[in-house]
Amino acid sequence: MKRLLSILLVALMVFSVTATVYAAGNSGSSTINVAGEYSVASTGEVVSVDVGWEEMSFKYTEGEKQWDPGTHSYIGGEDGGWSDNKPGITMTNHSNVDVVAELSFTPSTSVTGTFYSKSGDTYTALSADEQGANLSAAAEGSEQSAADAKTFYFGISGGAITKNTPLGTITVSISFKPSFNEADLAAFTYTTDSFGRVKITGVKDTSVTELVVPDFVYEIELGALKDCTSLVKLTVPFAGNRSNGEQTYIGYAFGANNYTESGTVLPATLKDITVTGGYAKNDTLDTFAFYDCTNLTNIVIGDGVTYINPSVFVDCISLESLTVPFLGDCKKEITDSYQLPLNYLFGYSDYGTKYTDNVHLVYGILNEMYSDRKTSAFDGEKIYSYIPNTLKEVTVNGGAIGDKAFEGQVTIEKVILGNGVNAIGYMAFGNCNNLNEVIIPDSVIDISMWAFRNTPYQNTLLANAEDGFIYINKVLYEYHGSDTDVVIKDGTVAVSDFAFGENTKIEKVTCPDSLRYLGCAVGQSADGVFFKCTNLKTVVLNEGLEHIGVGAFENCSAIDNFDFPDSLNYVGYLAFSGTSWANNLPKGEIYIGKIFYKYNPQGELTEPTTITVKEGTVGIADRAFCRFETDYADFVNLVGVNIPDSVTWIGDEAFYRATDLQEIKLPKNLTELGWRAFGFCASLKEITIPKGVKKLPQYIFASCSGISVRFEENSQLNTICDRSITSGVYYMPEGIQYIFDDLVGTVLVTSMNKLRAVKLSWSVRVLVPTYADVGWTFRAESSVVYYYSDEKPAVNPRTGEYIGTFWHYDENGKPVLW
Template sequence: MDYTGSANALVIPQTIDGRKIVRIGDYALSKKAKLNSVVVPESVESIGSSAFEDSVDLKKVTLPDGVTKIGPSAFYGCSKLTTVNIPAKLEEIDDYTFSGCTQLTDIKLSESVTYVGESAFEGCSNLNSVTLSENTETIGDCAFYECDSLYSINLENVSQIGAGAFVYCSNLDDIDLTNCSLIGENAFSVCQSLINIKFPDSIYSIPQTAFEYTLWEQSAPDGVLYAGDFAYKIIGDFTDSTLTFKDDTYAINDDFLSYNEYVKKINLPDSLTSIGVSAFEGCSALKTVTIPDSCGVQAMAFYGCSSLTDINYNETAVRTAPTAFVETAWYNSQPDGIVYYGKSACAYKGDFKANETIKDGTVVVADGLFYGDEELTSIDIADSVEYIGSMAFEECINLREVKLPKSLYTICEETFYGCESLESITLPDVVNIGESAFAHCISLKNIVIPESVEFGIDDSAFLNCTSLQKVTVNGNIQQIGSAVFMNCENLKSINIPKSVESIGNDVFEFCDNVTIKCYENSYAHEYAKTNGINYSLIFDEREFGDINNDGKVDVNDVTHLQRYIAGFTDESGAPIIPDSDLGYADITDEGTIDSRDVTALQMILTNK
């Protein structure tokens, strides 16, 4: 709907010329001088971008509960607007929706609102109270920028707060961030009254500008400033030679004390679980540090600590970034190639090579150890290795051969992401396959999921494996995540056991030729029917390859298969393998029974 009239009080009808009004168009009522009230009819479901923008005399707007969408800048610059209701079905407050509405005093969001957009209430200088719904999870960048009268807002259920979200909210004195996992740059900067802050128990990075010029920060004594039990930043100039953290500290922030010239020794508590990115980068005087057993060390945490020679560290630590100790005195003394600390292959020094060996006795391969190594074609991993970190071989585009050790217990996220030349891989008895673990492995043709994988296959694990043709799922797997086989355009066959209780969205999107082998009335059966995917039914728990139906797969099945191919019949003259059992004999999954199936079954028995 567009409007060209000049009324002061506008009641929009439900129909115009017999047509139902379902939307207020973009700019439909923008810059309407003297318009001071609008009633929007129940028929309207959405309000367009800038619909009322700069209607500077508008004081009151009545919106129906059926509105699900209000476009960006819908009420931007409505400087006299004092009353507006938030519709019950509205899901988000879009960017700049109420920016510059300087006479708004309080806002209560409906239960359906999950998101408050960028600059949504920027410059609402008289806004003093905001009630978020229990479902509001995200506050966008600058959402309440310069709301200098704001003193009350309930943030306890919010998980993400954007950059500059509350800058210059000078009357805000108390906030609850209990469930917040992401706080943006300058989120609460220049909140001059802010003194009481309830911090979450498990946040691992907060920008050091997030609380600049707050009363909480400015009243803190020199030394370590803690956000709960999180070591947030150093207040003042730190010139001591020893830095000691309090007991119960669980994490140290990114860039915590980078490029300090004085500290020689750091005492870390046993409770510590993470040292942040570049936390002590360039601390040129630092000589010794003891890393607690449970602690992960993030990228460049001690990078360039040129005097650091003494690192006491858990030999099997699993969460050490390859760059954590680069350009330290200790690192520079190591030979080129894989750098080891105790039982951990923790970094790589010098030029990559085509063939690599991870030595015997190694237990951990660090996250991202060979990330982007375009030289690597094969790697021999010691049988002692139990953990290979996330992104360890990501974008190793020429990696063709890798044998995973039997002791490996998980495939982490993105471990082999983008290994474009990898044609086959045998998975040991791992318990889980992580998110995007083999995504974009465009040469991978077949994969067998071992019985040990009980919980599931995480999202996008085999995304865009365009050469993948067959997937065999063994054991008692419970869930298959979203987009696991998305765009596996040559995938023809996958068996899904009865144990599967959950299959995510878009798992077989763009897999136009796939057939799901599943049990009647199983979750996979219903999933295939609901999503229009081809399927074939398995009617019992019989093991694939048990051709003679004796409860096991052995050489007798090979003989039985050979006899069938030769034309043997039973006493009634029927083929010795009935049509209902041919699915167990089609080992190559090509739709025919021939000598190739005999060879494939023999290979299965050889590898058992």
């Protein structure tokens, strides 16, 4: 008896971020080409490498077996084996710099994977050191076909298998190979590997007080710096043995065998450390990287660090000054990940500390993420951390300072925000009792409500107010005047949330031609610009105004008319709620600027109706097709909405309780979906999310029972927000990086090789294709993982239940469990 099993491999390509490709198999295609590219703008180096995969399909054939009547079993079969095919992996360098391409195989079964070179018809097995190649830069003006290329071959041998199963992963690592100047290595002893990459092995003059390990260094040997007992200041490309290496703590270079030894081996003289991120500018600073480094007073994390994991600076009890490239999990250019408080960097109090006299306990908030523009500092999880009593100054060079990011950091006296910072959230620095100075660049145009409440810096702002106006650069932060007719000064670009909040004296406000943002773009914790200005009757909005923020005119009951400029392209949630204008809208379709604001039938629709949104519309406002005026009554008989491709955003609750909505095609240029946008659309059974959408918002399809949600090819989706999946089947793309909590009882069909964070309360069932990366599943410990099988699994004779966790497609093409 012979049985043939066809096995698929995962092929994985790594640049500065991971890209996943799957070898051809059931698709019928024989080759997959994938290009990964990143650029270092400051130097002009561009890395672009094509990786071509031949079909990674291997067959295991069982040997002949015979029935033994005496034992009632089959015997034999030991002579089974694997097919002898050796598919190729070709890497072609289209970069303007030399690169190093390396291959590795991680098995998920008992098989052995071997890489080969080929000469004629002869294959030669390669050692670990030979599994890679230098690829020269492409010559300027040369043909694509002239690019330097290298092909390796791969084969499987070893252990037997008894059913279709993933065999493992092949990783192709592409790294920029920098040129180096030997003069920069004058202080060090070093070696170079077969690819010409530098490894630091020691220091020539161990009495030095300052060392700079150049960015082009690929690796640092264990203990290479251990004899530098007088060192005061150190600059290194990474913390550990190499960028994103196996060892990830700063003490490795000084001989520490694990992170717990890291602080103990640093010289007592060492006070100042900078980690640049290395030549590739894609380093990850890992948990406990600076654990127990009790003598350090200044730490600088350079802009070359792309990801920062939690609890990096646990028990750095002498730290006075800290510089980080962002406050959060990763660079904003990578993904709009959730903003995190300063506490995130110092760990959880659950770790405990032996330095109770040197630290104080502060809590921070992990903001709950609802959508692209909706977060909450009120609903998020609190984390308690021990902060060093010595910490006085913090510099953040990029991204957003989220809601309550520094709240209660009572030792901090000065904060410097770099030119890459663009927003300051609600109560971001609230209750920082000693915060005297904040340096804010012009790049910051979002400054939310009470950002500096109960700080000496806020007192300074108040003292310097002119005619009641408090400005931070070109942002009108607060108004404390008593005029009834207010003219915002020319040159103002943005007005902060709650800047005029609850001012019952103003009756008229005139906006200057320079104004672009009336309220913040992100954040829902704050009230709007003119919240409860109950005597405000007239607002003169300027042509050129682009953005009206969340709740901007909420409960401004005296406003009965707006003259909206054509330039307006975004309106936030509840921006006009409670105004006389919003309470007396005319019947029909209402547009403001380039925005579809509201379909107002003034009563029940009596027959099935389809609405067509006009061409050129850029957004659909919150509650546009929602009967919110009758406490969320069902919007019956709205069966369809035609949306033009010019629409790029759909607001919160846009179609909430449109219970008869059966079909909707989302525009191809859509990038943003709002909170509860299709909640309770009970008749909606299928929808495809365009590739430009990066976040799946909270309650997006709440109570849409039986809905199937698919995503366009090359989807950019990277974040599943809190409680965004509550019913239906989701055919998820592979680029998911963040999964937030409370995704309960729902089935996913996905491969998640890039997954970085999963909240512990995640309890979904995950249906994994056969080609999925099995390695990620450990990150979803609270989930049940099911693997695809087109054949029925074996049955337990005692229980009658299938053995293992498997799924398949039913006759209607729906994924179901065996």
